[in-house]
Amino acid sequence: MWLKIPLWPSEASTISRNVDALFVFLLSVTGGVTLLVFAVIVFFLFKYRHTKHPVAEQIEGSVPLEILWSVIPLGIFMIFFGWGASIYFAEARPPKDALDVFVVAKQWMWKFEYQTGQREINVLHVPVDRPVRLTMISQDVVHSFFAPEMRVKADVLPGRYTTTWFQAVKPGHYHLFCAQYCGTQHANMVGEIVVMEPAEYQAWLQGGNAEGSIASTGQKLFQELGCISCHRFDTQGRGPNLQGVFGRPVLLDDGRTVVADEDYVRESILQPGAKVVAGFKPIMPTFQGVLSEDQLLALVAYVKSLSVPQQAEPVTSRPPVPPAAGGTPIAQ
Amino acid sequence: MATSTQIVEKETYLNTDFSIKSWLLTTDHKRIALLYLISITLFFFVGGLFALLIRLELLTPAGDLVQSDTYNKLFSMHGIVMIFLFLIPSIPAVFGNFFVPMMIGARDLAFPRINLLSWYLLMIGGSLIMYSIVTGGVDTGWTFYTPFSTEYANTQVVAAGLGIFVAGFSSILTGLNFIVTIHRMRAPGMSWGRMPLFLWSMYATSVVQILGTPVLAIAVALVFLERVFRIGIFNPQLGGDPLLFQHLFWFYSHPAVYIMILPSMGVVSEVIPCFARKRVFGYAAVALSSIAIAVFGFLVWAHHMFVAGISAYSALVFSLLSYAVALPSAIKVFNWTATIYKGSIHLRTPMLYALGFIGLFTMGGMTGLFLSSLGIDVHVHDTYFVIAHFHYIMVGGAVMGFMAALHFWWPKITGKIYPEVWGKIAASTIFLGFNLTFLPQFILGYLGMPRRYHVYPADFQVLNVMSTAGASILGVGYLLPLVYLFWSLRYGRDAGNNPWNAAGLEWTTASPPPTHNFDETPVVTWEAYNYHQLPAMPEEETIGASGI
Numbered sequence: 077m078w079l080k081i082p083l084w085p086s087e088a089s090t091i092s093r094n095v096d097a098l099f100v101f102l103l104s105v106t107g108g109v110t111l112l113v114f115a116v117i118v119f120f121l122f123k124y125r126h127t128k129h130p131v132a133e134q135i136e137g138s139v140p141l142e143i144l145w146s147v148i149p150l151g152i153f154m155i156f157f158g159w160g161a162s163i164y165f166a167e168a169r170p171p172k173d174a175l176d177v178f179v180v181a182k183q184w185m186w187k188f189e190y191q192t193g194q195r196e197i198n199v200l201h202v203p204v205d206r207p208v209r210l211t212m213i214s215q216d217v218v219h220s221f222f223a224p225e226m227r228v229k230a231d232v233l234p235g236r237y238t239t240t241w242f243q244a245v246k247p248g249h250y251h252l253f254c255a256q257y258c259g260t261q262h263a264n265m266v267g268e269i270v271v272m273e274p275a276e277y278q279a280w281l282q283g284g285n286a287e288g289s290i291a292s293t294g295q296k297l298f299q300e301l302g303c304i305s306c307h308r309f310d311t312q313g314r315g316p317n318l319q320g321v322f323g324r325p326v327l328l329d330d331g332r333t334v335v336a337d338e339d340y341v342r343e344s345i346l347q348p349g350a351k352v353v354a355g356f357k358p359i360m361p362t363f364q365g366v367l368s369e370d371q372l373l374a375l376v377a378y379v380k381s382l383s384v385p386q387q388a389e390p391v392t393s394r395p396p397v398p399p400a401a402g403g404t405p406i407a408q
Numbered sequence: 409m410a411t412s413t414q415i416v417e418k419e420t421y422l423n424t425d426f427s428i429k430s431w432l433l434t435t436d437h438k439r440i441a442l443l444y445l446i447s448i449t450l451f452f453f454v455g456g457l458f459a460l461l462i463r464l465e466l467l468t469p470a471g472d473l474v475q476s477d478t479y480n481k482l483f484s485m486h487g488i489v490m491i492f493l494f495l496i497p498s499i500p501a502v503f504g505n506f507f508v509p510m511m512i513g514a515r516d517l518a519f520p521r522i523n524l525l526s527w528y529l530l531m532i533g534g535s536l537i538m539y540s541i542v543t544g545g546v547d548t549g550w551t552f553y554t555p556f557s558t559e560y561a562n563t564q565v566v567a568a569g570l571g572i573f574v575a576g577f578s579s580i581l582t583g584l585n586f587i588v589t590i591h592r593m594r595a596p597g598m599s600w601g602r603m604p605l606f607l608w609s610m611y612a613t614s615v616v617q618i619l620g621t622p623v624l625a626i627a628v629a630l631v632f633l634e635r636v637f638r639i640g641i642f643n644p645q646l647g648g649d650p651l652l653f654q655h656l657f658w659f660y661s662h663p664a665v666y667i668m669i670l671p672s673m674g675v676v677s678e679v680i681p682c683f684a685r686k687r688v689f690g691y692a693a694v695a696l697s698s699i700a701i702a703v704f705g706f707l708v709w710a711h712h713m714f715v716a717g718i719s720a721y722s723a724l725v726f727s728l729l730s731y732a733v734a735l736p737s738a739i740k741v742f743n744w745t746a747t748i749y750k751g752s753i754h755l756r757t758p759m760l761y762a763l764g765f766i767g768l769f770t771m772g773g774m775t776g777l778f779l780s781s782l783g784i785d786v787h788v789h790d791t792y793f794v795i796a797h798f799h800y801i802m803v804g805g806a807v808m809g810f811m812a813a814l815h816f817w818w819p820k821i822t823g824k825i826y827p828e829v830w831g832k833i834a835a836s837t838i839f840l841g842f843n844l845t846f847l848p849q850f851i852l853g854y855l856g857m858p859r860r861y862h863v864y865p866a867d868f869q870v871l872n873v874m875s876t877a878g879a880s881i882l883g884v885g886y887l888l889p890l891v892y893l894f895w896s897l898r899y900g901r902d903a904g905n906n907p908w909n910a911a912g913l914e915w916t917t918a919s920p921p922p923t924h925n926f927d928e929t930p931v932v933t934w935e936a937y938n939y940h941q942l943p944a945m946p947e948e949e950t951i952g953a954s955g956i
Contacts, residue, residue: 081870085855098783099854106774113745113770117763120748121755126685126945133750134940137690137743145742146735153731156781161724163783168720183560217556218650220715220790224856227787231716233651234555235644238717251865255790255858257549259560260477263861 088225088250088271089242091167095227098159105152167228170241174209175202178290178373181232182215184261186252189373192281193289198267200252202244203277209241211338215369220256223269231256237338244271294378297371306360315360316353322383327354341376420823420920435520436923441506442821443527444497449890451493451534456886458486463845463879466872471863479862480547481563487550488568489541492575493534495806496664499671500582500617501530503813504610506821508586510914510921511604513595513930518588526581533575540564540571549860551661552627554642554653558634565635569628576621576628579667583617586610595913597932604912604936605688608695609674612702616663616670619706624660627653654716658709666705668802669769670698672809673740676762679812680744682910683759684751685945687937690743697736704733714785723782730780737773741766754945756908757831761812764839768804772797775850793853796846804842811838811889818893819903823920826900828948830892838885844878907951909943911936 087093123129177200178189188196202208212221212232219232221240230240254265272280287293298304306315322341325333329352334340343350345367348360367375417423421438424430431439462482465473474482505523509516517523540546546568548557557565590611594603631653633639640646642653681688688694710718710726744766753759775797778784788794818826848871857868864872906915917926934941 082855082867083851095783095787098781099778102778102781102784106777110770110774113741114767117745117748117766120745120751121753121763124684124748124751124753126752126754129750129752130944132684132686132752132939134687135689135746135750136687137693137746141742141746142690142693142739146739149738150731150735153734153777156777157728157731160781160783160785161727164714164723164727164786165720167783167786217560218553218716222790222856222858224787224791229715229786229789233644233717235650236717251856253856253858253861257480257551257553257556257860259547259556260480262480263471263476263858263863 085224088246089244092227094163170209171207174207174241176209179210179212180369181219183259184265186267189290191290193287201270201280203274204244204247204271207241207243211237211239213237213369217258218256219254219258222253222255225250229255247271247273290374290377291381294374297375298378316356318379319382322380329354338376341379342372419922421923422920424923435524437505437509437517437523440523440527441502444501448494448497451489455486455489455494458482460883463876467876469864469866469869476862481545483860484546484549485541491550492572495668495802496579497530498810499813500613507914508589508610510925511607511912512598513913514593515925517585518593519585522581523585526578529578530575533571536567536571540567552631554650558631559643569631573625573628576625579617580621583614586614595930595932602932602936605677605694606674609670609698612698613667613670615702616667620660620663623656627656654713658712662709663705666701668806672806675809675813676765679758679762679816680747681937682908683754683756684748685939686747686751689746693739694743697739700736708733714782715789727780727782741770757835758812758816760835761808765805765808768800772800772804788853790859791853792849792857792859795859796849799846819907820914820919822897823903824896824900825903825951826896827892834885834888841878841881841885845875845882848874909945911938911942
């Protein structure tokens with residue numbers, strides 16, 4: 077170990093090569109300029125030492141030089157900026173066909189929930205060559221999902237979903253860290269990302285302990301909590317029909333329009349009065365303090381499944397949850 | 409106590425009155441500067457002790473020296489003490505206080521009593537922070553992120569926050585004092601264009617202090633309200649927004665970096681012309697770049713939040729603006745380099761520190777370009793890459809500038825010459841120790857070692873051992889000046905008015921200066937850095953011996 081100093085993290089995701097290429101580019105340019113400036117300074121210090129050069133020549137300055145050494149760096153900076161921004165925007169936009177995994181962070185552990193119902197603590201199994209989208213929320217303080225070999229990092233906030241995604245390119249075991257200081261055991265809020273061959277991954281899924289997909293858990297909750305009595309799947313309910321709502325714009329009673337995304341669904345469960353759909357009365361009770369983040373995610377997944385088009389590609393070998401109401405949950 | 413054999417001692421600000429009261433109730437800017445120097449030196453070594461313990465813990469991957477809670481308190485208190493009690497006051501409160509009036513030919517600052525009040529506020533704030541340390545410490549990090557600080561931390565958050573709140577007003581009042589002084593009290597002939605560049609950078613710093621610090625006070629006060637009265641501001645469970653805190657906090661704390669670095673840039677702009685015997689190259693560019701840094705510094709705060717859940721488009725804007733703020737710093741480095749060209753260079757201790765500043769600050773600035781690039785920041789944010797980057801700026805930059813100032817003006821402040829050989833040994837030790845400490849941390853960061861980790865995977869150990877070894881060397885480097893500067897107070901040669909034959913009004917009066925600074929109000933008829941009109945710098949062996 078003492079002879080082996082690691083210098084470079086392995087590249088385990090599609091994005092990591094891009095990040096490394098940019099890093100190497102910056103390292104070459106800034107390293108080159110830094111060495112050049114240092115060399116010039118050392119040369120001047122030697123050449124104009126007072127024993128050899130007793131009288132300084134007074135030079136006022138030079139406007140052309142000032143312009144030159146402002147404009148050239150600015151031009152180089154714009155390359156750094158543009159290249160970095162293009163990677164960031166790629167990271168901000170998960171591909172449509174990504175595998176969805178929910179992440180619930182809390183002091184001091186990571187909980188991963190697969191759409192098919194499997195749950196894991198501190199270990200995330202993903203298939204190789206398949207984009208994985210993480211929808212994350214914290215139960216307490218701010219955490220940060222950091223997978224150095226994938227070159228991705230995203231803070232996990234309480235009260236709001238954040239997302240990130242990556243596509244692993246090499247099977248193996250990789251670091252998972254919490255990067256945002258979160259209290260006593262922050263340094264132990266670590267885990268592992270296990271990247272598997274697709275067949276292996278399927279086998280792992282089959283051997284899992286799933287009790288039914290997340291959406292089906294959400295569906296059960298939807299019935300147990302009585303949501304179904306108002307949110308009926310016709311136009312007669314006291315609350316809006318939730319079929320086909322997810323991902324679409326919703327007109328509110330104050331005239332605003334919001335897109336029904338994960339955060340909107342979650343907010344509507346916890347603070348139903350915040351954004352009321354036009355044509356409905358603010359009569360829904362709050363579920364603040366009643367539901368855990370896991371249950372909220374299940375309800376979100378269920379509402380989302382009500383809008384999944386039939387031709388959606390199955391996440392696993394199993395069929396997707398049918399959008400029909402009142403159907404029996406698909407148990408494994 | 410003085411066993412000096414001098415028979416006729418001239419009256420100076422030091423020997424005019426020896427009573428404790430004359431120090432604690434003084435309104436002399438020079439005495440207040442010394443009160444600050446003593447206080448912040450104390451705080452520096454307290455913060456340094458925490459750093460030493462952090463590095464010792466990280467010698468091994470396991471948590472074997474201290475418990476995780478203790479470790480979390482160590483890095484929190486290291487940050488709080490170093491930033492709020494050392495770096496923020498350092499150069500402005502000590503050398504700004506001492507030399508702003510002297511450089512413009514004034515007898516004191518515009519508001520001498522407010523100046524004394526500023527020192528008391530720092531002492532009250534410092535005492536509150538020390539109280540929070542001895543009664544259990546704080547474990548929120550110096551960043552106090554919510555809702556951890558308002559809801560989950562069980563430590564002395566309120567006391568430490570109150571200390572920061574109070575110390576902040578010290579900073580605001582100092583800035584106010586400098587701005588008014590520079591506007592209103594310049595000697596006849598001392599136009600803005602003739603001001604030494606140290607004054608331009610003090611002015612820019614003061615603007616940041618006045619505009620930024622109140623926002624920190626607001627952020628801390630809101631943390632207090634939520635923590636004590638459970639008023640929902642930041643905690644989503646109470647209906648708040650955790651990102652609001654980060655915006656408020658960084659709205660101050662990013663410009664605060666410029667409160668720390670601008671004064672050092674000012675010092676370097678004094679030291680390099682003196683030891684190159686040359687007017688600074690591009691005076692206007694260097695002066696205006698200080699102002700540009702102060703202005704753009706307020707527009708980049710959210711680059712601390714690229715992965716915090718802000719919109720991708722706002723990240724784009726903040727990345728672009730972060731490059732804009734890097735430009736004036738680059739301009740300064742190029743101008744300093746050009747100043748050395750065709751100079752007559754004396755490599756004395758202040759010059760070594762100034763050159764060390766350029767080297768380390770350049771590396772800190774260059775790695776800042778990595779962090780401004782969105783794609784790279786996502787990977788290295790909250791890792792040791794960031795730790796290394798900001799230590800290159802704040803220790804490599806700000807502290808090297810402080811040491812340059814300390815050695816450059818020590819003869820003026822004390823009337824004594826420090827031992828040159830020891831000065832050079834210490835400067836070299838600090839430079840080497842610093843690089844050994846923080847260079848490996850860039851690699852650690854890119855490998856993915858997160859900051860604020862009490863334990864870490866074993867593959868990171870070798871680089872951590874190198875870093876700890878460097879920190880020990882750095883620690884020795886900082887202790888050396890403490891010893892030889894004290895030694896020089898008693899055994900050092902008398903400095904004379906102007907041991908470096910330096911330009912600037914502060915060198916035209918006695919060392920140490922009389923209480924009223926100047927016997928007659930100076931009239932300035934020359935440009936700054938008129939080294940062509942000044943005699944050459946005395947040789948090392950003869951320096952101070954002439955005692956003009």
